[in-house]
Amino acid sequence: MQSLLLLRYVKWHYLDASRDILKGWGNILWFNFNYFSVLLLIQTFFSPWRRITWDYGRGFDFSRYLFTFASNLVSRILGAVMRSFLIAAGIVMEFALLFLGSLFFLFWLVLPAIIIAAFFYGIFLLF
Amino acid sequence: MASSFFFDIKNSQLAQALWFDSYFHTALLTKIQRATRWVFLLFALLFLLTFIPEQGVVSLQQSRMLLGFVFLTFAYGTSLFLLQRFGESLKKTMPLVAKGNLAEFLSFESLRATHSALKYAERERFFALDSATLLYFLLKENPSFESMLTRMLLDPKELETTLKQQSKSKILRLRKTKELSFAPDFQLAITKAIDLARAEGREKAEVKDLLSAIAYSDAFFKQYLIERNFLPERDIPNIAKWHYQLYAKAAEQKKFWLKKNLRRYGALGKDWASGYTITLDQFGYDISKEVMAARFPRAIGHHKEKEAIERILSRQQTNNVLLIGNPGSGRRRLIQDLASKSVLGENQNPFLNYRRVVELNLAHLVASIQALEEAEAILSEIFGEVIAAGNIILVLDDVHNFVGEESGQAAGRMNIAGVLSSYLRLPQFPFIAITTFAGLHRYLEQNPSLLSLFEQVEVTELSQAETLEVLQETVPAFEGTYKKFISYPALQTIVAYADKYIQAVPFPKKAVDLLDDAMSWLAQTSDKVLLPKHVAAVVTERTQIPVGDIETTERETLLSLENLIHKRIVNQQEAVKEIAGALRRARAQVTIRSGPMGSFLFLGPTGVGKTETAKALAAIYFGSESRMIRLDMSEFQNVKDIERLLGTPTQQGLLTTAIRQDPFSLLLLDELEKAHPNILNLFLQVLDEGHITDGLGRKTDFRHTIIIATSNAGYQLILQAIKQEMDFAHLKEQMLDFLFQEGIYRPEFLNRFDGVVLFAPLTQEHLLQIAGLMLKKLQSNMMTEKGIELEITEDLKAKIAELGYDPKFGARNMRRVLSDKVENALAVALLSNAIKRGDRITVDANTFEVKKM
Secondary structure (H helix, E strand, C coil), rough: HHHHEEEHHHHHHHHHHHHHHHHHHHHHHHHHHHHCCCHHHHHHCCCCCCCCCCCCCCCCCCCCCCCCCHHHHHHHHHCCCCCCCCHHHHHHHHHHHHHHHHHHHHHHHHHHHHHHHHHHHHHHHCC | CCCCCCCCCCCCCCCHHHHHHCCCCCHHHHHHHHHHHHHHHHHHHHHHCCCCCCCCCCHHHHHHHHHHHHHHHHHHHHHHHHHHCCCCCCHHCCCCCCCCCCCHHHHHHHHHHHHHHHHHHHHHHEEEEEEHHHHHHHHHHCEEEEEEHCCCCCCCCHHHHHHHHHHHHHHHCCCCCCEECHHHHHHHHHHHHHHHHCCCCCCCCCCHHHHHHHHHHHHHHHHHHCCCCCCHHHHHHHHHHHHHHHHHHHHHHHHHHHHHHHHHCCCCHHHHHHHCCCHHHEEEHHHHHHHCCCCCCCCCCHHHHHHHHHHHCCCCCCEEEECCCCCCCHHHHHHHHHHHHHHCCCCCHHHHHCEEEECCCHHHHHHHCCCCCHHHHHHHHHHHHHHHHEEEEEECHHHHHHCCHHHHCCCCCCCCCHHHHHHHHCCCCCCCECCHHHHHHHCCHHHHHCCCCCCEECCCCCCHHHHHHHHHHHHHHHHHHCCEEECHHHHHHHHHHHHHHCCCCCHHHHHHHHHHHHHHHHHCCCCEEEHHHHHHHHHHHHCCCCCCCHHHHHHHHHHHHHHHCCCCCCHHHHHHHHHHHHHHHHCCCCCCCCCCCCCEEEECCCCCCCCHHHHHHHHHHCCCCCHHEEEEEECCCCCCCCHHCCCCCCCCCCCHHHHHHHCEEEEEEECCHHCHHHHHHHHHHHHHHHHHCCCCCCCEECCCEEEEECCCCHHHHHHHHCCCCHHHHHHHHHHHHHHHHCCCCCHHHHHHHHEEECCCCHHHHHHHHHHHHHHHHHHHHHHHHHHEECCHHHHHHHHHHHHCCCCCCCCCCCCHHHHHHHHHHHHHHHHHHCEEECCCCCCCCCCCEEECC
């Protein structure tokens, strides 16, 4: 029973638990993308800021047309600038989470060894 | 069953987990691990203190030792953590279906209790393992079970002791063969528990399934629960499910990394894709924000309504919902449900996710802006913003107040039908309007073109079981606010009483309100637990119906009904006996019935006590004569009068409104034979099914009403029969034949009554008794009000009886004679100071003069 359990532990630590950690990590990465809405912001990158647009109106008046075009362009540029900040923040956070996550995962993989080392080092320090 | 029952714990997938748990108890490991974490932190902190310069508190050797402890506690605590997590993982194995071993289908906790029961049975040399022993170990090993019993006001320790004693007292259980077998009730419990889990889509039977199954299979537990007023097959699964959900929810909330939990933090950038809604924000109320603050409330039940709302809002055309329901039926909760799902991005249709659900406060808009044109312009601007923003679902409550012709004139209202119609056609304008049935019929149906732009969703009333779930959900909040414990029987009582005594408000509101009332009432007392008696006290206070201890009072009243009625009614032994008998049969539920509490047709000449009996019954059974709703059926001789009875959108129904407001009352239908035959047909349904639909489509419930109809049709037959000294039973047959032949009532109508009661005319002797009763009432009034003692003489009684009797009207005139002759004389004497407090007086039978004695 004991040896079987030891095998099961190894399987759990390096397969089941590792898979769960990766899954949870994946969820956090997904959450970060969703929280900053990176994909949506990329899709609507050049959309007018907060949907603020001006109507060209009826008939053709060059100066009005130019003014409306310029205003709408400003709205779109403003939208793109604002979005780029959030996209950048989202991507930076994503990389930070990727780094921290991989660090944690690595820690998990060597945890049994760390425990053994900590135990012996603790004994060594005490006596 | 025995042959197909294969239950082997040792070879099940969870055997390893059981072995592991017997050495490393995971619950204990968790506790030790937490303690170790604190010790580790303490050592770490002490070690860090050594770095503070020039303190000199800790020597180098000591700091080395501290670091050693830090490493050791880290190693120890982390090992425990890993062991505990590993132990938990062992509990979650998938069942091996192929071998047909039923032990595979039990969860770890269920299997552990079964394993302990098995070991105990072997140790005690039982002949077979039964479900009571399993119950004992379930109770012993699961603290959640204990809290569940406490909620039910049961004593876990008492049950544990009783179970132990019971198992020891059964000497027949001594094992004769080597193999321990499984008793039939144990086998039934296991198979039933697995079935219950499968019915809910789970692979393994949890402790709650086993409990529900034992309540179903174990004779002792069943009896134990029945004796304490629980229905084992209904209440145990219900409360077990409630507790299981609480635990499961708490466990789930701890796992922050789950998508479900992460979604709660919302999405920062989603709003950036939508437009600003400056004017709407000024006149709107953000329901999405409200649900975020309230931790995403969900609506219980109403599955069809929820689906319909989502489906309609997702459409490309006519994506406007008209939510129709009575206030309190959970219409707003449905909107909150939609908003919660939208914020969390959990709607089936992605189109509805991450939308803001905003309620337009039109009353505020109307109040802020005086000029109608200006208000319309602002409204148009708001609707424009909704379209421009692209992420709004707009909600308008009480839409009927803002669309009818009259809306334009009333204060605080305006008619927005015109502006609204032009926007409702646009698919970019998802809109939810809330209204009532009355509002729909009275205002919205007058504007068919507007109505055609909506898809209607009717919000039905929640069932009693669903309402109980709603109450269970509110329990933690109420307990937190009032710092009092709410018992399960109290919740059951709330649902039962709300159903019985409050009709004007639908479920779940009436039950939640009653719970709120009961809790604030309890807060003023020193009691710590909400019990059924507290709920009864609150209901009594609210409805003025003596609900407290109703069981006992009602039982006593029913048993001595004849005597109680005879205190007020003279003669009519046959009639009173029949009423009492029928009412007792109805209330003891000897017959399965869906109609009113009791229904009687009183036949007999005028002035023989038919109405008086009804009054007496109202006073005795419902506590007051004012609990009698009287309808003179001679006022309902035309088909058109049905509207007056049932109500219309503009008019209250004389019958339905009265019963909705006061369902626990006596309905007296005077002179029934004079009503139009179609109206009698209406009552056919009431007598048969116990409910009727009013003019607004609402169900009016008569299940708690006693209906008495009086009729003097065919009274000549009674008079004739008295003269011929005919047998009463024979007379009844004759009378019914007469009524059918004359077409006054149809047989199927009369058969719906619990009793058709004949009232005999009064003799001189009865009249004397009636006069005596009336004078006695006057006598007691004079004593209590004026302190004057009135002596009643036999002569006076005889004179009143003589003057009050009329062959045509029976004893009806007697009250008038008493007023004219006796009460008048007393009033004159009082005003002229001829008599005063403390006097003892009499009234002369011939001259009706007041004399001092």
